[in-house]
Amino acid sequence: MAPSDPECDAIGIPAHLHTTDKVAVDVFQANERLFRRFPAGTNLAECISFNRKDSSTNRSSLCDRADDALWNCEKGGRYKNFGIISIPAKIFDGRTWNSSEPAEFMVSVFHSPTPCNYSHTDFRVLKNGVETDQIKPGSVKLQIRQFLSESHAINLEITA
Amino acid sequence: MQFSHHDETESPFLVHQQSSFRGITKGISVYTHPESPSLDIGVNWALHTKQTKYRSPRVYFLEVKRTRSSTFPQQGSIGLSVAPKTHVYEVRKGAFPASIAWLSIESEIEQFSNRPVNWNSYGAHPISQPCKIVALEVVSLLEEENAMAADVNMTADSDVVISSRIGRYKQTWQIDVDGDIAVMVKRQNGATSYYDIPFGEVADFIQNLNNGTV
Numbered sequence: 001m002a003p004s005d006p007e008c009d010a011i012g013i014p015a016h017l018h019t020t021d022k023v024a025v026d027v028f029q030a031n032e033r034l035f036r037r038f039p040a041g042t043n044l045a046e047c048i049s050f051n052r053k054d055s056s057t058n059r060s061s062l063c064d065r066a067d068d069a070l071w072n073c074e075k076g077g078r079y080k081n082f083g084i085i086s087i088p089a090k091i092f093d094g095r096t097w098n099s100s101e102p103a104e105f106m107v108s109v110f111h112s113p114t115p116c117n118y119s120h121t122d123f124r125v126l127k128n129g130v131e132t133d134q135i136k137p138g139s140v141k142l143q144i145r146q147f148l149s150e151s152h153a154i155n156l157e158i159t160a
Numbered sequence: 161m162q163f164s165h166h167d168e169t170e171s172p173f174l175v176h177q178q179s180s181f182r183g184i185t186k187g188i189s190v191y192t193h194p195e196s197p198s199l200d201i202g203v204n205w206a207l208h209t210k211q212t213k214y215r216s217p218r219v220y221f222l223e224v225k226r227t228r229s230s231t232f233p234q235q236g237s238i239g240l241s242v243a244p245k246t247h248v249y250e251v252r253k254g255a256f257p258a259s260i261a262w263l264s265i266e267s268e269i270e271q272f273s274n275r276p277v278n279w280n281s282y283g284a285h286p287i288s289q290p291c292k293i294v295a296l297e298v299v300s301l302l303e304e305e306n307a308m309a310a311d312v313n314m315t316a317d318s319d320v321v322i323s324s325r326i327g328r329y330k331q332t333w334q335i336d337v338d339g340d341i342a343v344m345v346k347r348q349n350g351a352t353s354y355y356d357i358p359f360g361e362v363a364d365f366i367q368n369l370n371n372g373t374v
Contacts, residue, residue, distance in 0.1 A: 039280055042313070047280065049316035054283045072281075079281055100356070138342030139354040141319070142334045146344060146352075 008116035011076025016064055019118040024111040025062075028089040033060040034109070034121055035069040035157065037082040044085055044156070045149035048123075050107065050135055055123040059089060059111060062119035066157035073117035084157040089121075091153050097143045103128050105140050265309045265322070269295050272314040285318050290339030295320040298333055298341065298362060302326075305366045326369045345374060 004015040034057035038047035049055045058069045066086060070078045092107040099105070106126045114120045124131050135141040148154060275286040287295070299309045299322065307326040314320055315334075322333040328348040335341055341357045343365070353374075357365050368374045 037281060042280070042316075043321070046313050046315040046319075046321060049282060049284065051317055054316060056282055082281070136340070137356040138319075138334050138336050138340050139344075139356045141317070141336070142332065142342045142344050143354055145315070145321075145334075146332070 005115060008073075011116065013071055013073055013076065013116040014064070014068075017062075017068060017071065017073065017117050017119060019113040019115055022113065022118055024113055026111060028059065028109065028111075029061055030090065032089040033086040033155070034058065034089050035060060035063065035066050035084055035086050037069045037079055037084050039082055043149075044154045045145045047085065048087070048145075048148065050123055050125050050141060050144070051133060052122055052124050052131075053133075057087075057121045057123075058117065058119040059121045060086065060119075068119065071117070073114060073120070086155045086157050087148070087153050091148070091151070092123075095147070097140050097147075099137050099140050101137070103140075105135065105144075107144065265299050265312045266296060268312045269299070269320060272320060275314070280316050282316060284316050285337075287314060287318050287320055288337045288339070291318065291320055291335050291337055294339040294341060294359060295322065295335045297359075298322060298335065301363050301366055304363075305370050307366065307370065326366070327372065329369050329374070331369070345369070 002015040002018065003020045005018040005020055008018045036048065036057045066084045069084050070082060072079060089109055092109060097105045108124050108126060110122055110124060112120050112122045125135055269292060272287045273292045277285055302309050302324050305326065307324055309322045309324045311323040312320060318337050320335045324331045324333065330346040332344040333341065339359065341359060341362060343355050343357060344352060345355070346352045
């Protein structure tokens with residue numbers, strides 16, 4: 001049985017998501033996916049955020065199931081009327097996008113556990129190797145979203 | 161805007177939705193087979209218009225495999241992806257909510273600016289005023305060139321994304337939180353180009369698309 005965190009227990013988060021004394025795992029498995037919930041009416045590629053603080057996903061190797069992404073790991077309870085998508089955790093590996101400036105952009109995925117969500121994972125965007133919180137010019141972000149929408153890498157997770 | 165809604169009540173999960181505005185008709189059919197819980201959910205989606213710009217109906221079909229073998233829920237939430245658009249419906253036996261409708265592009269942009277903070281549960285904001293003003297202007301400029309905006313979405317980063325078509329050019333316009341404009345132009349042969357366009361040059365850019373000189 002997984003060790004639990006009393007504060008996460010108190011808001012009803014299942015123990016397998018509690019971080020307790022576990023550390024971040026930098027390596028992602030080849031078949032690992034990232035889960036993210038989305039509200040109705042959202043285009044798949046557009047429900048992903050490239051702003052680090054809003055980019056949250058759950059990595060599949062540390063979840064029991066896709067709909068672990070429906071837990072509100074800060075306040076407790078579950079989000080209702082949300083769907084879940086998944087993308088390969090290594091989708092951005094080795095890929096770069098260029099702007100006319102010129103500048104080279106990369107997206108990296110990093111494991112960033114929170115107390116009640118050990119699987120929590122974020123994106124960070126690097127411009128010429130330096131982290132940036134905005135992708136400018138916009139054509140670069142458009143290219144990244146187009147890559148996601150055309151790569152068929154996004155799966156819809158349907159949970160009964 | 162015209163809107164019609166029709167439930168195929170003889171089959172518990174067969175639903176047909178159709179709406180139209182500005183000469184474009186969007187329809188979505190959703191069906192499952194309750195007698196066989198392992199069957200796929202199917203989605204038909206059509207976007208067609210009598211305008212000569214869209215010479216033939218474009219019909220997309222996608223089968224979404226269910227990931228679990230339990231019986232299909234009589235009530236619950238499913239997401240249906242019709243590339244690249246996704247809809248999430250509340251499923252109730254015999255009916256879909258009649259509230260699913262398509263709004264005019266301008267109304268949708270207006271709604272994006274009225275969304276509450278954290279509308280996506282990850283902290284997203286409504287679109288900014290500069291974004292809204294520029295997006296509405298882009299829609300207006302497209303209309304002036306007889307190139308209607310066919311679809312509009314809002315991203316988790318509070319950008320507005322507008323799909324449009326001029327002759328052989330499909331475009332995806334992105335207006336970000338600062339009102340900065342980027343556009344992807346996809347030609348009939350599949351070649352794709354990306355542009356960052358100053359606000360003052362959008363009208364010329366659209367005209368050039370119309371003239372085939374981009």
